[in-house]
Amino acid sequence: MKTIRLFSLELGRLLRSRLTWLVILLTAVSPAAGLILYQPAYSDTMLSLYLANPALAGGVGGGILFALLTIFELDRTGRSRVDMLMDAAVSPHTMAWVRLLALLAGAVLATVLTIAVWFPISLGLIGSVFTGTDYVLSYLLFLGLALPLSILAAASAYQITRRADLSLVLFAAFAGLSLTVWADQWQLCWLNPSVWAMSDDFTNFRLFRSVAYVRLTWLGLLSGVWAVSYLCIRRYGKGLLGSLARGLRRLYRPAIALVLLACSGTAYAAQPFYDNSNPDLNAMELYNLDYAEGVTFLDRTVQVFPDTQAGTVEGRAVYRFQNASGQGWTVYFGVDPGYDLTATVDGEAVPAVRTGYEESNMALWEITLPAGEQVELALEYGGFPKDWNLSSTSQGKPEISETYLCLENQRLFPYLLNVLPGDEGYPTTVEITLPASMTAIPFGTSEAEVIAEHGDSTKTWRYTHNRTGGILYAGDYIREDIQAGGITVAFYYGRKHQAVMEAAGAADAVKAVISYCTQHYGFPSAFGATGTLKLIQSRVAGGGYAGEGASLLDEADFTTANLGNTSKGAVPGETFIHELVHQWWGLGNMFDVTDETSPWSSEGLTVYTTYRIVKDLYGEDYAQKHYVEQWQQEVDDYFLNFYVRHPEYLEKLPEEERLNIAGSLSGVRHYSEMPLKILKAEQLVGGEEAMDQILHDLFNREIDYTYPYLTYQDFLTACGLTEEELDLG
Numbered sequence: 001m002k003t004i005r006l007f008s009l010e011l012g013r014l015l016r017s018r019l020t021w022l023v024i025l026l027t028a029v030s031p032a033a034g035l036i037l038y039q040p041a042y043s044d045t046m047l048s049l050y051l052a053n054p055a056l057a058g059g060v061g062g063g064i065l066f067a068l069l070t071i072f073e074l075d076r077t078g079r080s081r082v083d084m085l086m087d088a089a090v091s092p093h094t095m096a097w098v099r100l101l102a103l104l105a106g107a108v109l110a111t112v113l114t115i116a117v118w119f120p121i122s123l124g125l126i127g128s129v130f131t132g133t134d135y136v137l138s139y140l141l142f143l144g145l146a147l148p149l150s151i152l153a154a155a156s157a158y159q160i161t162r163r164a165d166l167s168l169v170l171f172a173a174f175a176g177l178s179l180t181v182w183a184d185q186w187q188l189c190w191l192n193p194s195v196w197a198m199s200d201d202f203t204n205f206r207l208f209r210s211v212a213y214v215r216l217t218w219l220g221l222l223s224g225v226w227a228v229s230y231l232c233i234r235r236y237g238k239g240l241l242g243s244l245a246r247g248l249r250r251l252y253r254p255a256i257a258l259v260l261l262a263c264s265g266t267a268y269a270a271q272p273f274y275d276n277s278n279p280d281l282n283a284m285e286l287y288n289l290d291y292a293e294g295v296t297f298l299d300r301t302v303q304v305f306p307d308t309q310a311g312t313v314e315g316r317a318v319y320r321f322q323n324a325s326g327q328g329w330t331v332y333f334g335v336d337p338g339y340d341l342t343a344t345v346d347g348e349a350v351p352a353v354r355t356g357y358e359e360s361n362m363a364l365w366e367i368t369l370p371a372g373e374q375v376e377l378a379l380e381y382g383g384f385p386k387d388w389n390l391s392s393t394s395q396g397k398p399e400i401s402e403t404y405l406c407l408e409n410q411r412l413f414p415y416l417l418n419v420l421p422g423d424e425g426y427p428t429t430v431e432i433t434l435p436a437s438m439t440a441i442p443f444g445t446s447e448a449e450v451i452a453e454h455g456d457s458t459k460t461w462r463y464t465h466n467r468t469g470g471i472l473y474a475g476d477y478i479r480e481d482i483q484a485g486g487i488t489v490a491f492y493y494g495r496k497h498q499a500v501m502e503a504a505g506a507a508d509a510v511k512a513v514i515s516y517c518t519q520h521y522g523f524p525s526a527f528g529a530t531g532t533l534k535l536i537q538s539r540v541a542g543g544g545y546a547g548e549g550a551s552l553l554d555e556a557d558f559t560t561a562n563l564g565n566t567s568k569g570a571v572p573g574e575t576f577i578h579e580l581v582h583q584w585w586g587l588g589n590m591f592d593v594t595d596e597t598s599p600w601s602s603e604g605l606t607v608y609t610t611y612r613i614v615k616d617l618y619g620e621d622y623a624q625k626h627y628v629e630q631w632q633q634e635v636d637d638y639f640l641n642f643y644v645r646h647p648e649y650l651e652k653l654p655e656e657e658r659l660n661i662a663g664s665l666s667g668v669r670h671y672s673e674m675p676l677k678i679l680k681a682e683q684l685v686g687g688e689e690a691m692d693q694i695l696h697d698l699f700n701r702e703i704d705y706t707y708p709y710l711t712y713q714d715f716l717t718a719c720g721l722t723e724e725e726l727d728l729g
Contacts, residue, residue, distance in 0.1 A: 064150065074099060100226070198396075217267045403475055406539070443473060480493075485515045
């Protein structure tokens with residue numbers, strides 16, 4: 001009761017302090033830095049720009065402010081030279097608890113105030129894709145939990161050193177490590193969690209889970225450190241070691257500290273989000289396994305049951321093999337490292353052994369099978385999918401929720417590694433049970449159909465395909481069928497994105513692009529032999545890709561911010577055209593972008609093609625004004641840039657500033673200089689028809705798969721020009 005009474009008095013005193021309210025108000029204002037200065041989430045989604053960045057900036061700024069307040073408050077009695085009187089009146093151990101709880105209460109107040117202040121601002125900036133769940137979770141995890149971590153770290157430093165100046169130095173070093181050296185280590189970023197993007201159209205629960213896990217791990221660790229520092233609180237005029245020795249006499253105190261430290265260490269080591277794949281990207285051990293001699297694949301049936309609440313997957317896969325060798329043999333599977341696996345052969349359990357080796361986000365499992373002529377192997381698998389450790393700073397890809405999931409290869413079912421296909425290839429039937437609001441979309445030419453509706457508001461979908469692995473997307477999608485260029489496009493986009501797509505004239509843009517590009521260049525391989533294409537909007541993933549019968553569009557390409565990017569088009573519909581043209585230049589033909597100083601990239605041909613489409617749609621004057629003149633103005637400004645004229649000074653700038661300037665200059669080279677060069681080449685080769693024929697031939701050229709890229713030299717050779725002839729000087 002005494003502690004509660006002291007807590008209410010200390011909290012009242014703290015809230016009567018002008019400094020406390022200054023810290024609280026500055027914390028509430030600090031998210032503004034995320035709109036201008038500190039932008040760790042570099043995706044163009046609206047939630048990344050106007051929710052993640054402000055919340056992260058607020059966490060960093062508020063954490064530092066509350067650390068300063070903590071050190072100031074703990075040093076108050078010593079600074080006023082009344083510490084001996086205070087210790088005589090109240091046990092310093094009791095006051096340590098009371099001060100800590102009061103500061104934590106102040107942090108809660110600051111968090112609540114910040115959430116209230118930024119709610120209408122965020123709602124206005126984010127627009128139609130704003131959700132209260134994303135908003136509250138972002139501010140609680142990115143900002144709210146940063147404050148107690150900073151308080152614990154600063155209080156621990158002061159209780160051990162008993163010096164304000166040294167405590168400030170220690171905290172500054174600790175915070176600096178999180179912001180710099182540890183920035184690429186997602187588990188070590190205690191102050192600035194690793195958040196590269198948030199999805200507008202789908203959920204972000206995987207990201208929130210990982211950030212919460214890191215925050216709670218550090219909360220346990222810093223609580224343990226604080227418990228150790230609690231043992232060091234000075235008593236009876238003794239120094240650090242003497243006070244520590246007396247603090248150890250009550251065994252429950254060091255025991256609590258050890259338990260907290262042990263729990264946090266265990267949580268760090270046992271994190272469930274990322275695998276332990278071989279870091280060597282050239283490793284191919286899983287793909288160089290010897291094939292089972294005399295064994296062929298017959299067929300496979302798969303049943304998948306995602307748990308959209310827990311973010312987990314359960315499944316059953318039955319494989320049938322033909323064994324002509326007359327001997328027992330071993331089958332190898334690549335399985336998601338987060339899954340467990342059990343096996344039965346003809347109803348009898350057999351050992352499934354996890355070898356311990358992981359590569360390319362697959363754990364290697366081996367199962368010894370009997371010598372029967374036909375073997376039926378049933379695998380029960382499931383768990384919480386782990387992401388590839390190489391992508392630890394781009395969290396969120398294995399999202400499984402009621403609005404979105406993507407199950408690729410080893411996440412969908414165990415990936416068969418060492419059995420050759422039979423006469424029919426790899427015939428596979430997949431059934432997946434999903435919430436009724438979700439649509440199943442196999443990536444490829446296959447089509448899924450509903451075979452059952454259940455009383456728990458779920459549906460079972462079925463489709464067939466004939467590949468070693470498989471990719472399945474599912475989500476709360478709207479489907480729009482578009483006829484263009486002699487093909488059918490099934491366009492899938494998130495329901496939350498409907499207003500944005502309609503405002504951008506998405507259907508008209510798809511029709512215009514496909515009609516123009518198929519007529520001038522031909523069909524990308526993604527359209528397949530049937531002349532059909534699924535165009536699927538994915539959750540933000542950092543890029544798209546294409547395969548036979550399907551192509552993926554990253555949602556970040558179609559956010560309100562990106563659609564307003566005038567370097568890709570004058571109006572949103574033209575930006576949409578730009579992104580779709582990448583089906584031909586960028587996905588249909590790959591570009592090597594290792595030379596950052598070169599203007600040659602997929603963007604040049606994409607911008608040029610967009611200009612040609614817009615010219616057909618809106619006329620020459622419109623295209624000249626909104627494209628050619630804009631390119632020319634940006635190139636003129638580029639050649640007047642101080643760092644372009646004096647590159648030696650660019651190398652002398654700090655790395656971050658140098659990268660920002662280099663990125664900006666690179667954008668001008670790709671989006672403006674290269675289109676102007678192509679336009680000049682068009683004039684030199686004899687006009688638009690001649691250039692169309694050149695690009696048609698380049699698009700349909702025979703690919704050298706040892707180096708499948710379309711190079712600048714390929715373009716120059718096809719045009720019969722030299723690099724010097726395209727100089728813009």
